[in-house]
Amino acid sequence: MIIKNGFITDPASGTSRCADILIRDGIIREIAENISAAPDETVIEAGGLTIAPGLIDTHVHFRDPGFTYKETLHTGALAAARGGFTTVVCMANTSPVVDSVPVLQDILTRAGSEKIRICQAGSVSKGLKGEELTDMEAMKAAGACGFTDDGIPLRSAAFLYHAMEEAARLHVPISLHEEDPSFIKNNGINHGPVSEKLGIYGSPAIAEESLVARDCLLALHSGADVVIQHISSARSVELVRIFKEMGAKLHAEATPHHFTLTEDAVLEYGTLAKMNPPLRTEADRQAVIRGLADGTIDIIATDHAPHSAEEKGRSITAAPSGIIGLETSLALGITFLVRPGHLTMQELLKKMTVNPARLYGLPFGEIAEGRSADLVIFDPEEKWTPTEYLSLSSNSPFTGWELYGKVKMTICGGKTAYTDHSFSQI
Numbered sequence: 001m002i003i004k005n006g007f008i009t010d011p012a013s014g015t016s017r018c019a020d021i022l023i024r025d026g027i028i029r030e031i032a033e034n035i036s037a038a039p040d041e042t043v044i045e046a047g048g049l050t051i052a053p054g055l056i057d058t059h060v061h062f063r064d065p066g067f068t069y070k071e072t073l074h075t076g077a078l079a080a081a082r083g084g085f086t087t088v089v090c091m092a093n094t095s096p097v098v099d100s101v102p103v104l105q106d107i108l109t110r111a112g113s114e115k116i117r118i119c120q121a122g123s124v125s126k127g128l129k130g131e132e133l134t135d136m137e138a139m140k141a142a143g144a145c146g147f148t149d150d151g152i153p154l155r156s157a158a159f160l161y162h163a164m165e166e167a168a169r170l171h172v173p174i175s176l177h178e179e180d181p182s183f184i185k186n187n188g189i190n191h192g193p194v195s196e197k198l199g200i201y202g203s204p205a206i207a208e209e210s211l212v213a214r215d216c217l218l219a220l221h222s223g224a225d226v227v228i229q230h231i232s233s234a235r236s237v238e239l240v241r242i243f244k245e246m247g248a249k250l251h252a253e254a255t256p257h258h259f260t261l262t263e264d265a266v267l268e269y270g271t272l273a274k275m276n277p278p279l280r281t282e283a284d285r286q287a288v289i290r291g292l293a294d295g296t297i298d299i300i301a302t303d304h305a306p307h308s309a310e311e312k313g314r315s316i317t318a319a320p321s322g323i324i325g326l327e328t329s330l331a332l333g334i335t336f337l338v339r340p341g342h343l344t345m346q347e348l349l350k351k352m353t354v355n356p357a358r359l360y361g362l363p364f365g366e367i368a369e370g371r372s373a374d375l376v377i378f379d380p381e382e383k384w385t386p387t388e389y390l391s392l393s394s395n396s397p398f399t400g401w402e403l404y405g406k407v408k409m410t411i412c413g414g415k416t417a418y419t420d421h422s423f424s425q426i
Ligand SMILES: [Zn+2]
Pocket: 150, 151, 152, 177, 229, 230, 276, 277, 303
C-alpha cells in the first residue's frame, strides 16, 4: 500500500511534511517523495489531507462483558476506528469486573479479532471495593496495560499508596477517578447555580480537588506514574502543575467535553450533559485549556461512556452519568483547541498519540520507518455535523453541532479499519 501526497504530521519528531508512505506487511517501510507504485499496489491518494499517527484513547468503556446493550468490544472498535483511533484502553468496571486473569484473558482474546488494538486495564481492587488489592503482577503478565478502579474513587489513602508502590514496581500506570462521594449528593451535575436552578445539590469541585491533593502527594511519595483521570476543576489543574514541579510522576487526562462545555450545558442538553466528574464553570474550562496549553495536562482522553436511550431518558437525578466520545473527539479538539489558537495541531495530536503511547509503553503513536502502520487520514478543514454513530449508543450532546475536522480513513497495522463514505479512491 502507498499513501500518496498526504501532509504527514508526526508529533513524536515534531515534523510535518508532504510525502508518500510505503507500507509493507503492516509496517511503514519508507517515507519519501514520489515513491513509485508496484503494478498491483493499492494506492491511496491523500493530497490535501493530513496524516497523523493512529489516535490513542487511554480511557474508554466498552461495557463488555456485562452491559453489552450499551456497547460491545465490536461496536466500540467500530466507533473508535471512525474517530481515527487505532488503540484504546478499556476501563475495568465491567461485569464481572476485570480483577482477575480469566476475565482479562477473555476480553483480550475476543478483542484480538477487532480491527483496532484494544488494551485492557485491570482493576486496582477486587470487585472495585477498595479493600483488597488484585494480583497486579499476574494481570500485568497476562496483558493488563495499567490499573484503575475508574468509575469510583479509592477511599483509603493507605490502600492506594500500597497499590501505587506495586504499580511503580511493575512499571505500569495507575489511573484515578477523583471524586470523594462524601461531598456529593447528586453526582454528574456541578454544585453551583445550575444545580440550584434544578433544585438539587450536585457534586462540588472540592469532591475532586480534595482527592487530587491527596493523590498528588501519594504520587510524589510512591514514585508511581499516576494519572489523574478526566480532570475538571481549575484547582485540580493547579495541584497537578505544582506537584509535577515538585517531581511527582503525574499525568492528567482532559476530556473533550470538559474543554468544550460548562455546567450551563445541563440546562440545554439535560442528561446528555451529565457526567462524572461534572461539567463545571467557564473559569474551570479555561483552566483546563491552559493546562493543556502549558503541558500540565498531557493526555486527551474521551471517557467514552455509552448508555442506552432508555437510561438517558430517565430524570436528571436517576439517569446514569457519562457520554460517548470516540467519534467526535478529534473534531472537538480541532474546533475548540486548534482553531481558536490554544494548541497547535502538533500539540493536539501529541496528547492523542505519542504521550499516551509513552505512558503505557506502547510501540505506537509515531510515524517513522520501521514502525507499525497505525495511521489516521483526516481533513482538518472539512465541516461536518455528527448525526448518527457507529457506537451502539448515541448519548452525546454534540449531535447536530457543526464541527471541523473529518476522519477519512483509519489504518491499523497496515489494514484499513475505517473508510469514510465521502472518501472516494482513485
Ligand atoms: Zn471516571
